[in-house]
Amino acid sequence: MNALIVEKLRSFAPAAVLQTDEFRGDLTVTVARNDIVRVGEYLKNDPALAFDMIIDLLGVDMYRPEDRFEVVYTLYSLKNRKYLRLKVRVDEQDPVLPSVTGVWAGANWHERETFDMFGLKFAGHPDLRRLYMPEEFEYYPLRKDFPTMGIPDSLPLPRR
């Protein structure tokens, strides 16, 4: 199955597939940032693959000079009972990537969470607000340069 997915993706968009990894039987396909919506639509609508559910979407701060962030999409195919991970690399200087809410509506809150925690902006998201932290919070807590103990006074107590 993994080989079939890679083969189909490579023939659909040869330039979009940057890298494929397999670890413990799980396939991860790294996709060019601007092709994620196109690849997502293909994976969802192709009758043989049918990745119709988005299970999870997460940001990772790799803390490296280039392509600092990674966004990982965990997809699931009800038909094939199969998981697939897509990965997109995002640079710190330009932390914008296309939103996949148009492909899978369930990505909505996941993208809000990733914006909240990493400051990655999803272009085309209908309602990109913070999910957990207060609106006026200035930092992105899951970035590696945010200290685990927090920043004093970054969360003001409500005035009485």
Place this chain on the structure above:
Amino acid sequence: MHVRPSDDPNRKSRILSALEDQDASVTLHDPLDNEMILNMGPQHPATHGVLRLLIRLDGETVLAAVPELGYLHRGYEKIAEASTYHEFIPHTDRLDYLSPISNNVAYALAVEKLLGIEVPERASYIRVLVSEMSRIASHLVAVGSMAMDVGALTVLLWTFREREKVLDIYDVLCGARFTTSYARIGGLQQDWTPQCSAMLRRFLDEFRNDLAEIEKLLETNRIFIDRCENVGCLSRGDAIALGLTGPILRAAGVPRDLRRDVPYFVYDRFDFNVITLTESDALARFYVRIGEMKESAKILRQALEQLPAGPFRAGEPKKVLPAKERTYTRMEELIHDFMLINIGIDPPVGEVYQGVESSKGELGFTIVSDGTGHPWRLKIRSPSTNNLSALSTMLKGAMISDIVAIIGSIDPVMGEADK
């Protein structure tokens, strides 16, 4: 001339001036021809924790609803990055605090997938046992509190009486009723004992009748049925598109159950049905949960029957904590214990995702490892967050009194939703 209070034109302005005296700035319009914004929660008994809802109402009809999360956000994913793989186990108790023990074993399973270790068969069976027990315990709360929200208080007391019995077994098994921390990487904290088997058998014998009683009380309750039927409907397509999992998805006609579809532990050895209904309303979700409890009881009986003898921890001394008595008496084990506690396991570089079917839906952990003893990134895929994201769709067009029934049918646990 006598003026009735409601016709008195000065009455409204007197209310207004009284309000303004209280240091509030309010504008009052005629409530009958205006939309109203209602703030529900975070301190509301029917929101099952600290969920906040902002609801736009036209009379009694909900026009739009926006859930607000984060009142219980504790930053577990950040904490995980600063702790070793073992140190994070107690935090998983506090995710879905209604079924802590199944979170423990789910997390341990994810780490084992990263490390590439197999747990002994007995440990897998015990994990099935505790997962199904926690599914029953959690569904009992879901059923009871949903019934309470729509006015049938007795059921809550009955379901909690049953739940107590499950918690008593936890108590004997691992010494804690709620915050169990029962799993260990590569095994379990303690072995399953014959006493646990006896307690569980007694519970299962009684549970059949007790569940039937609970069912009878609700199935013949006209108010309960009327308040739940055709409430909070969601189409099959919407449920899939929104990434919903668990009883809500199965009540919408999608027979997705990871225990059968992507088997983990030893679930492929048991005979059970995936309860699926098509009505997709609050009542269908209730019936799915009732059915799942019966299936869980079936799995529990089979697992008790098949439970093999043998070790309950994997024989991987560099990765799995040694038994405590050996740590205190043997040099080798002392060194391993010291290294595992202070430096942590040395996993390979890589990333894994492992999802399990918890009582609320798919609970998953994505672990990104950089080869050190701490996870570089640990993402919790919590079913409650995902299921709550469908709340605005379900609430649109509902009546204000349906809100509590719909929230109850989603069965969110805010500890898990807010992470």
